[in-house]
Amino acid sequence: MKPNYPFAAIVGQDQLKRALLLCAVDPTLGGVLIRGDKGTAKSTAARGLTDVLLPIERTPGCAFNCEPHAPQTECAICSTQANAAPTLEPVPFINLPLGATEDRVLGSLDFERALKDGKQAFKPGLLAAAHRGLLYIDEVNLLADHLVDVLLDVCAMGTNTVQREGLSVSHPARITLLGTMNLEEGDLRPQLLDRFGMMVEVAAPRDPATRSEVVRRRLAFEADPAGFTHRWQAETDAIRAQVQTAFTRLPQVTLSDSLFDFISQLCCEFEVASLRADIVMNKAARVIAALDGRSAATAEDIRDAAELVLPHRRRRKPFEQTGLDKEKLEQLTQQASTPPPPSFNESEQQSSEHDEPGDQPGEAQEQLFAASAPAAIGRIDVTALHSHDASGRRSSSVGAQRGHDLRAMPNAQPAQLAMDATLRHAILRDPREFAVTRADLHEKVRVGKQANLILLVVDASGSMAARRRMETVKGCVLGLLQDAYQRRDQVAVISFRGTEAELVLPPTRQVEQAELALRELPTGGRTPLAHALQLAAQTLAQQELTPLLVVLSDGRCNIALADGNDPWTETLEIAGHIAGQGTPALVLDTEQEFVRLGRAQELAQALRAAYLPLEGLSAEGLALTIRERLGG
Numbered sequence: 001m002k003p004n005y006p007f008a009a010i011v012g013q014d015q016l017k018r019a020l021l022l023c024a025v026d027p028t029l030g031g032v033l034i035r036g037d038k039g040t041a042k043s044t045a046a047r048g049l050t051d052v053l054l055p056i057e058r059t060p061g062c063a064f065n066c067e068p069h070a071p072q073t074e075c076a077i078c079s080t081q082a083n084a085a086p087t088l089e090p091v092p093f094i095n096l097p098l099g100a101t102e103d104r105v106l107g108s109l110d111f112e113r114a115l116k117d118g119k120q121a122f123k124p125g126l127l128a129a130a131h132r133g134l135l136y137i138d139e140v141n142l143l144a145d146h147l148v149d150v151l152l153d154v155c156a157m158g159t160n161t162v163q164r165e166g167l168s169v170s171h172p173a174r175i176t177l178l179g180t181m182n183l184e185e186g187d188l189r190p191q192l193l194d195r196f197g198m199m200v201e202v203a204a205p206r207d208p209a210t211r212s213e214v215v216r217r218r219l220a221f222e223a224d225p226a227g228f229t230h231r232w233q234a235e236t237d238a239i240r241a242q243v244q245t246a247f248t249r250l251p252q253v254t255l256s257d258s259l260f261d262f263i264s265q266l267c268c269e270f271e272v273a274s275l276r277a278d279i280v281m282n283k284a285a286r287v288i289a290a291l292d293g294r295s296a297a298t299a300e301d302i303r304d305a306a307e308l309v310l311p312h313r314r315r316r317k318p319f320e321q322t323g324l325d326k327e328k329l330e331q332l333t334q335q336a337s338t339p340p341p342p343s344f345n346e347s348e349q350q351s352s353e354h355d356e357p358g359d360q361p362g363e364a365q366e367q368l369f370a371a372s373a374p375a376a377i378g379r380i381d382v383t384a385l386h387s388h389d390a391s392g393r394r395s396s397s398v399g400a401q402r403g404h405d406l407r408a409m410p411n412a413q414p415a416q417l418a419m420d421a422t423l424r425h426a427i428l429r430d431p432r433e434f435a436v437t438r439a440d441l442h443e444k445v446r447v448g449k450q451a452n453l454i455l456l457v458v459d460a461s462g463s464m465a466a467r468r469r470m471e472t473v474k475g476c477v478l479g480l481l482q483d484a485y486q487r488r489d490q491v492a493v494i495s496f497r498g499t500e501a502e503l504v505l506p507p508t509r510q511v512e513q514a515e516l517a518l519r520e521l522p523t524g525g526r527t528p529l530a531h532a533l534q535l536a537a538q539t540l541a542q543q544e545l546t547p548l549l550v551v552l553s554d555g556r557c558n559i560a561l562a563d564g565n566d567p568w569t570e571t572l573e574i575a576g577h578i579a580g581q582g583t584p585a586l587v588l589d590t591e592q593e594f595v596r597l598g599r600a601q602e603l604a605q606a607l608r609a610a611y612l613p614l615e616g617l618s619a620e621g622l623a624l625t626i627r628e629r630l631g632g
Contacts, residue, residue, distance in 0.1 A: 003225050007048035008235035010041060011214045016200045019308050020049045021239070022287045023176055023197070025246045027132075029283055030155075030197025030276075031177030033140070033188075033312065040202045041214075042180040043138055049178075050093045052240045054247060056132055057086040063124045064171055065092060065131040072171050074122050092133025094126050098142055105150055106162050107169065109420055120167060120424075127160045127173040140179030141188050148192050151177070155195045186508075197280045199312035246290040253286040255297045262299060262336040266306050269332060270324060272313045281309045299336040303329060414443030452489040453507055453545040457536050459553040459590060460497040461527035490545060496532035498525035499559055503535060507543060529557035529603075530570040537578050548584050549607070554591035555599025568599070575606035585609030 010017060019032045034042040057068050062077045068086040071078030096105065107125035126135070127150075137143060143151075154160050160173040177196055181188065193199075205211050221228040263281050266272075284305035289297040311324055408421035421442035427434060493505040533551075540547050557567040578585065585607040589600035604611035 003229045004047045004051060005044045005218075005221055006229055006232040006236055007045070007052050008239055009217055009221070009228070009232045010045055010048065011217065012205055012210055013041065013045060013202060015307070016045055016202055018288075018291075018304075019198045019200050020045060020178075021052070021243060021291060022284055022308075023178075024049060024053050024243045025250060025287045025290060026283055027174075027176045029176075029280055029287070030195060031134075031175075031179070033193070033196035033199040034178075034180045034202060035183060035199060035312075036202035037184075037204065038182055040204050042202060046136055046178045046180060047093070050090065050134070051236055052243055053091040053134075054240070054244055055088040056091055058089045059084055059086050060089075064128045065133065067132075067172075074124075074169055074171060092130055094130040094133065094135050096126055096135055096137045096143075096147075098137075098139060098144070100126065100147065102146060102150065103420070105147060106160060108162075108164075109167060109424060111420070111423055122162065122167055122169045124171070125160075127154055127175065128171055130175045131171070131173050133175065134178050135175045136178045138180050139182070139185065140192075141181040141186050145189075148189055152191055152195065193312055194274050194276060196312065197276075198284065198308035200308065201311075242291065245293075246287065249293070249295070250287060250290045252295055253289050253297060254295065255282060255286055259285070259297060259299060259302060259336070262302055262332075265336075266302070266310065266329070266332060269328070270306075270310050270314055272310055274313050277309055277313050281305045284309060299333050302336075303333040408442040409445055410439075410441070411443035412438045412441055414441050416444040418442040418444045453492065453540075453543050453547045454489055455492045455494065455507075455536055455539060455547060455549050457494045457496070457501075457532050457549065457551045457553070459527065459529070459532075460495045461525055461556075492539060494532055494535055494539070496528050498528070499531075500528055501532035501535045503539060507539075507545075526559050527557050528559035528567075529553060529555070530561050530567055530574060531559065533571060533574040533578065534561065537574060537581075540578070540581070540583055548586065549578065549609070550586045550588065551603065551607070551609070552588045552590055553600060553603070554589065555597065555601075555603045556591075557599075571603065572606045575603055579606065579608040583607075587611050589613045 007017070007020075016032075016034060023029050023032055032046075034046060036042055056065075058065060059068060059071070059078050062071075062075055064072050064075045064078070066072050066075050066078045073079065103125065105126050107128060108123050110121040110123035113119065113121035154173045154175065155177070158172060158174045159170055161170045162168070179196060187193075205214065217228075260282070263278055263285075266281070267277050281302065285297040285301040288301040288304055289295070292301075306329060307324060314324070408418035410425075422436060422440050425442065426436045426440040429440065490507045491505070492503065492507040494501055495504050496502070536549060536551075540549065557571050560567040561570050585604075587600055587604035587607065587609045589604075589611065591597070591600055591613075601611055603609075
């Protein structure tokens with residue numbers, strides 16, 4: 001088997017290597033999420049960690065990785081070899097494929113033992129194999145929701161419980177999560193994000209000399225993996241020895257009461273809601289001290305731990321950027337390291353007394369596309385417009401052709417045979433003379449996830465150039481984006497101004513990109529509404545997802561597709577074509593003139609769309625639904 005790229009040979013990426021070593025010393029930290037662009041050695045570093053981990057005691061052949069002094073009753077190996085001497089073996093490193101089934105992850109009925117002995121038995125899955133080890137998930141943000149749910153349960157309890165096919169089994173599953181992801185493919189669910197003890201942002205080096213050294217070493221490894229690994233063996237052994245020393249020293253490392261308070265202060269200052277951050281930062285600071293050979297943690301250790309523990313926990317709402325204010329963190333660290341002078345409180349009071357109102361931050365600088373606070377938009381319900389469930393990835397569609405198995409039902413002519421249920425029924429019906437008959441056949445009932453595509457068509461022309469109007473419009477759009485974020489739908493944005501329309505954001509699940517596209521959207525010029533609807537029709541025709549077209553416009557238009565044509569007539573014709581395709585739509589009327597033309601309402605009628613005025617999307621918010629349009 002080809003060896004892993006040596007951990008010691010990784011060029012740069014000091015923070016990533018430090019975070020991984022922290023997990024090597026203390027697996028209870030919860031693991032590391034490695035986030036960055038493609039081709040930045042995320043997977044290489046994660047896999048290379050196995051070579052510096054300390055081995056564990058394990059009974060040979062044990063599928064549950066039982067503690068030698070506490071074997072599981074379900075473990076056939078440990079229960080029959082109670083007196084067998086455990087051996088030192090490498091820490092398990094288990095890869096969780098994105099397409100794995102629940103049975104493969106959780107465990108399932110052991111058909112071999114069932115056929116042989118006529119009894120139900122449990123076949124452990126990947127979670128049992130990863131107990132006391134590492135569970136590695138490449139592109140973890142693409143992991144199916146039903147597997148994310150499984151991981152959340154196991155990480156919370158440290159136990160895997162399986163109740164299916166007549167089985168009821170629980171076994172320890174204390175795992176360290178290692179995940180890699182690229183933000184271009186979307187973010188993680190907040191619950192799973194919080195389960196990763198630490199997060200590291202990685203990027204390709206910008207220094208030419210560093211980049212050339214990375215390539216030089218990688219090519220040397222691919223040319224001679226064994227020889228390259230051997231050349232780095234001394235450094236690998238030194239890192240493993242450092243981990244062993246830190247592991248031995250860790251129980252003696254102390255953290256003063258004042259530093260306990262400092263940890264809580266940092267979490268409050270950076271608006272971190274999860275108390276898991278306090279716990280992990282406490283542990284990480286002590287491990288940092290242990291790796292550095294010290295018996296007491298310092299404020300600087302807490303600062304270093306904060307850079308790993310806090311950034312991914314700061315985001316409390318969609319569109320808020322992760323990360324820490326480094327200057328603020330350094331300032332707080334210096335305050336914690338240096339006792340304040342006696343006159344500190346007095347001078348602070350005097351300073352505050354002399355503060356002038358003009359010292360406070362003034363109005364924000366004018367933006368191209370400013371925003372009011374996002375309106376409290378409710379769920380966008382497009383289910384009623386279709387005969388199937390189209391409520392987003394976070395909603396289930398029972399009976400789907402693809403998805404995870406929900407249950408098995410008896411069916412003499414199954415379209416998708418449920419092999420496990422069929423065999424179990426045959427075994428339990430007659431354990432002595434096993435035979436499968438048509439009466440034993442079962443069919444799989446699957447539950448799948450179906451996403452929506454929300455296509456936003458935003459009028460950025462001069463007819464909407466008033467600052468206040470644009471602020472309100474963007475606040476409404478952000479409300480729609482928040483709904484899409486929560487339901488993990490795709491979003492696309494078309495803007496129109498001047499003489500043409502532009503797809504400023506192709507369909508994506510990375511809703512933060514949509515927010516950025518709107519933030520940088522310029523305004524002014526004429527109103528090519530017909531161009532925008534034509535581009536919307538072309539975009540929708542290329543998509544397979546359930547669409548929802550949202551048009552934000554006052555209905556005015558003054559640019560035709562062809563010279564000599566009437567722009568408004570063209571607009572209504574294209575709207576009728578879109579309506580003929582059965583595309584559900586919503587028109588948000590942005591007209592705020594004293595004398596109104598009512599063009600947006602006419603557009604909604606042509607689109608067979610729900611119509612809502614802009615005033616309904618003010619500060620109080622609005623629960624958007626188009627369920628009333630059944631049959632429209």
